[in-house]
Amino acid sequence: MAKKELMSTNARLVETVLFIENEALDMERLCSMTNxxxxxxxxxxxxxxTVYEESGHGLRIKENSDSSIEFAPCSDxxxxxxxxxxxxxxxxxxxxAMETLSIVAYSQPITRKEIDxxxxxxxxxxxxxxxxxxxIKVVGRKDVPGHPCLYGTSRKFLxxxxxxxxxxxxxxxxxxxxxxxxEESGDTDNG
Numbered sequence: 219m220a221k222k223e224l225m226s227t228n229a230r231l232v233e234t235v236l237f238i239e240n241e242a243l244d245m246e247r248l249c250s251m252t253n254x255x256x257x258x259x260x261x262x263x264x265x266x267x268t269v270y271e272e273s274g275h276g277l278r279i280k281e282n283s284d285s286s287i288e289f290a291p292c293s294d295x296x297x298x299x300x301x302x303x304x305x306x307x308x309x310x311x312x313x314x315a316m317e318t319l320s321i322v323a324y325s326q327p328i329t330r331k332e333i334d335x336x337x338x339x340x341x342x343x344x345x346x347x348x349x350x351x352x353x354i355k356v357v358g359r360k361d362v363p364g365h366p367c368l369y370g371t372s373r374k375f376l377x378x379x380x381x382x383x384x385x386x387x388x389x390x391x392x393x394x395x396x397x398x399x400x401e402e403s404g405d406t407d408n409g
Contacts, residue, residue: 225269228254228262236279242286242373263287283383288373296380311351318344322354323375323387327368329360345369353378 225233235251236243243251248259267279280290291299311319314337321336322328333341348354349369357370371384381387 226262226265228252228258229265229269232259232262233266236287236289240289242280242282242284242288244284244286248287280382283385296377312344315344315347319348319353319371319375322348322369323371323384324390326370326384327357327360328370329366329368331366333369 231252231254232248235248239251245256245259248254248263249256252259252262254262263279263281270278276292276295277289278292280288282288317337318333318341321333325332325336330341330345333345345354349356351374352372353375354369355372356367358368359365360368375381376383
């Protein structure tokens, strides 16, 4: 007797690629990795999302604000997972680390020198700590002499702060917006 497929081959293929890659993938990359066209991948993602929602899995298909797609825990499991995978951030990070993390979150992509200019003090050790704890990551290099690293927040940052995307951050007041605006810091140096 032939076994009935619960999902199409394309949906299973997209599921496997998302699982193996273990990171958010944009449509172009999913198409490239599955050898499927964009319409087929979009249909497979929709099917996969429906299957995960209807079957009560612990994971869901998450479409990010940048249109990338990834696996994420179902939101009703966050509190249960937090004790193992996400500790209370405010207990583990100093005030200076939280300040630096907020600067990166609101001003990304940003260089270490730009962070220093906003904070008014050197941030080398704090940036290193935030990278070690995987709250921030290098997202590129600035196109200036020395090509300093550009930092941005990570998926761990979003998860531990209960954010779906960086656009879910609370809005800044006009004064705070000016403070966090790295263009007004006058920085053109390396960082």
